[in-house]
Amino acid sequence: MILTRGQGGLFRYVLYGHAALAMAFLLLPIVFIALLSLGSSRWLAFPPPEWTLKWYQELAGDPRWAESLWLSLRLALCVTILSVLLGGAAAFALTRGRFRGRRLLKAFFVSPMIVPVVIVAIALYSFSLKLGLNGTFIGFVAGHLIIAVPFSVICVGNSLRAFDIALEQAAAICGASRLQTLRRVTIPVIAPGLMAAAIFSFLASWDEVVISIFMASPQLQTLPVRMWTSLRMDLSPVIAAVSTLLVLASMLLMLVLGLLLIRRAPK
Numbered sequence: 108m109i110l111t112r113g114q115g116g117l118f119r120y121v122l123y124g125h126a127a128l129a130m131a132f133l134l135l136p137i138v139f140i141a142l143l144s145l146g147s148s149r150w151l152a153f154p155p156p157e158w159t160l161k162w163y164q165e166l167a168g169d170p171r172w173a174e175s176l177w178l179s180l181r182l183a184l185c186v187t188i189l190s191v192l193l194g195g196a197a198a199f200a201l202t203r204g205r206f207r208g209r210r211l212l213k214a215f216f217v218s219p220m221i222v223p224v225v226i227v228a229i230a231l232y233s234f235s236l237k238l239g240l241n242g243t244f245i246g247f248v249a250g251h252l253i254i255a256v257p258f259s260v261i262c263v264g265n266s267l268r269a270f271d272i273a274l275e276q277a278a279a280i281c282g283a284s285r286l287q288t289l290r291r292v293t294i295p296v297i298a299p300g301l302m303a304a305a306i307f308s309f310l311a312s313w314d315e316v317v318i319s320i321f322m323a324s325p326q327l328q329t330l331p332v333r334m335w336t337s338l339r340m341d342l343s344p345v346i347a348a349v350s351t352l353l354v355l356a357s358m359l360l361m362l363v364l365g366l367l368l369i370r371r372a373p374k
Contacts, residue, residue, distance in 0.1 A: 137354055144347035151344055162344040172349065175333040182244070182329060183312040186251045190308035191301060193252070194259020201260070202267040213264075217257045224317045227253060232321040242324030250322050251312040258307035266300025 139153060144162055146155025166172055194216075201213050219227055231250050232241065240246035274296065278288040294301070316331040323332045330349075337346045 140347050141351045141354070144344055144351045146344060149343070151342060151347065162348040165343075166345050166348045166352075169345075171328075172330075172333060172345075175328050175330045178244075178327060179313060179330040182247050182251060183309045185248050186255050186312040187305050187309045189248070189252055190255040190259045191263075191304050194256045194304060194308075195263045195301065197256070198260050198263035198267060202264050213260070216260045219253050220257045224254065228318045228321040231318060235322065241322060242327055244327065246322050247319065247327065247329070250318040251315055254315060254318065255308040255311045258311060259304035262300045262304035262307065263297065266297035270296055 142155060143151050143153060145158050145160070146152060147157035147159045147161070148155060197216055201209055201216070228250075231253065235241040235246045235249070240249065270293070274292050275288050278292045279285075283291070314331065315329075316335055319329045319332045320335065323329070328336065334346055334349060337343065
């Protein structure tokens, strides 16, 4: 039974209270982190004795954080592009192809989502040492692709399964080549799946810490690795400032995406 706003009686207020508690449970830790980044205490004391912006100034004055941020951005962008290309091609083969072992091959592609990431990291670390890729940008890309490609295979594959093949047949009847059909018919229709694959691949690379720890070097450390090192070596409010800026950046990105979806929605 569906309850409207005017129905439900007391149960309606119970639902409101439950929703408010769930929101508080999710949002209060973020609020505490933001407040800690503005405190004057050196040791993440709450409530802060005084308010200051010196931790943001210290963050801006340390070039190591900027280097880690730039590395994470470059890495995530490279992984996103390669993941969509490789995962999309694999999704096409798994969805449109008719060959033996197709299900087994699909299970292989999505297995990094099931296998514990620390096992993948150890295996990748051992393999990259033999090839001399440990501590290199190429090694980072290869490691992050392992966890990003499954998202592309799933997202693009779902879009292709929902795709009406009659559209491609109609394009072929009208004289379109396979490349023209792919570029003007198939890709525009499955664009939401490609976008979802790109978003999930970017987030998988941006947030990855276990593989990055194994692949890192003193010169190459992604932002999550830098944050992890800061938590272990020096529990400074600078880490709270970094976390707050990342939350604000995520909120801004979601706002921009929401506005774009509203503008593209049919009126």
